[in-house]
Amino acid sequence: MNAPAYNFAYLDEQTKRMIRRAILKAIAIPGYQVPFASREMPMPYGWGTGGVQVTAAILGPRDVLKVIDQGSDDTTNAISIRKFFAKTAGVATTTATAEATVIQTRHRIPETALRENQVLVYQVPIPEPLRFLEPRETETRRMHALAEYGLMHVKLYEDIARFGHIATAYAYPVKVNARYVMDPSPTPKFDNPKMDNCPALQLFGAGREKRIYAIPPYTQVVSLDFEDHPFEPYRFNAPCALCGAEDSYLDEIVTDDQGGRMFVCSDTDYCEGRQAAGHHGSLSAAPYREKAGSHG
C-alpha cells in the first residue's frame, strides 16, 4: 500500500502549531477573539472551515468524533466533515453525543448534557458580535479593549421599543466571564444557557474571518438582557411529535401543501434516543400503546 498522500488530520505540522498556540491563548482569555492565519481547506468557506481547522489541530487517533449540522448528524455537510476526518485522521465517528470526545457543530448545542472529557467545536461564520454596529475592525477591537458595550445594549433596547421584546433569536450575544461580549455563532438563543458553567471545553473557529475563541469549562456565560426584560430562551410551545419531549429545541416541519405542520426535535440523536427508550409523541405512538392506555 502507498503511504497516504495527506497529513494526519490534513493540516501540516507548522499550521497545527500555530492553531494550537492560538487555542491556548483563547482559553486563557475567555471570549476574546484570537487572530490566526487561516488556511485553505478542501471545502468552501460556508462549510465550516474554521471549525474544521480547530478540530484538525486537536484531534488524535483515540478521539471519537461527532459532527452535527442544525442538530442533525445526517446532512451533506455533517457527513462530509465526518468522512473527511475518518479518512485523514482515522478517527472513530459516532452520532451519539454521549460517546463522542470531540463534537463539531454548526448551529446547535446537543440536548444531552456535555461532560468534562468532551470538547465542543463551533463552526462560526461571523465571530464579531459588534460587526453590525461597527464595520471597522480597528473600532470593534478598541470597543472590546475598553469593554465599551453600551451600543450593543442600545441596539437590544431598540428591539424592545419596536417589538416589545428582544427580536434576536439566533447568535444572541453573551458576556463571558464578566468581560468580553461574544457571538455564540448562529445557535438559537434556546441554547445559550447550555454555554454557562458547562463542564466541557467550548472552542470556536471562524475560517474566513480568521478568529479562534473559547469558553473554558465552568465559566460564567450570561446572555445580555435588561432588568425589566430578562433573557428568555425561546421554544415552540409544543411537544416533539416523534418523542414527546417538552424540553428540546424544535424544528417546524411542513407536512403537506394544505398548511399541515409538525414540530420535531432538532437534535436527531436526542430524539432517536428517547424513542428507543420508549418515549412517544403524537405521530409515533404505536397502536398497542394506545390500546393499553385506553384499557386504563
Added chain:
Amino acid sequence: MTTIAELPPGFVDKVLSAQSTFRSVMDAMARPGSVQRIVPMAGAPDTMMRGTAAIALTLFDHDTPLWLDARMVESSDLVKWLKFHTGAPVVQDCSIASFALISDGTALPPLDRFALGTSEYPDRSTTVIIQVDSLASGRGFELRGPGIDGVATLQASIKPFDLFERLRINEALFPRGIDVVLVADDAVVAIPRTTRVVSKGS
C-alpha cells in the same frame, strides 16, 4: 563540542506525539490546577525536564521568539538542541518572547518584564514555562476561576516561593497578563491569567 548527531533526539513520531502533548497542555490550560501527564517522550538536554522538552517540540518554531534563563543559556547543548529541533530564535529581550523557559525559579525576572500583550491584542503575551520541584507534594494552594468547578486544590513545591503573589499582577492587568505553565518531570499544570490563587499554607 557536541555535534548535531550527538544531541538528544526529538519525538520518534512527530505528528502523534505533538498531538498528544498538545492535548495534555490544552487540558491543563482549560482546567487550571489539574495535573496532566505528558506521555510521549523525547530526548531532553541537561537542565531541561522531559515534559518541558515535549512542550518545546510541540509548540515552538521559527515564529516563536524564545527567552531562556541564565542557567539554560549557559548550556550550549540545550541551546543547540532547541535550535535544531524547533528553529525558535533565542532572544535576549524577554519583553518580545512568545515563550520563556525557566529552570531556576529563584532567578525568575519580574513578571512585568515579559510581554503582557496589549489591550487590543492581549494574546501577544509571553507564556512562561517554569520547571518546579514537584506538582504532587508541597504547599497547598486553592485556585478559583474559569475552568474550575468551584475550587481546585494544588499541592506543589515551587520556586520562587512567592510565585502566586507575583501572579496577582494579572488581576489588575486583565485581559493583558501572563500565563504560566508549571512542569515537574512529566507532570504539567497551567495557571492562566484568569486564575486566582489563595495559599493555604503548608
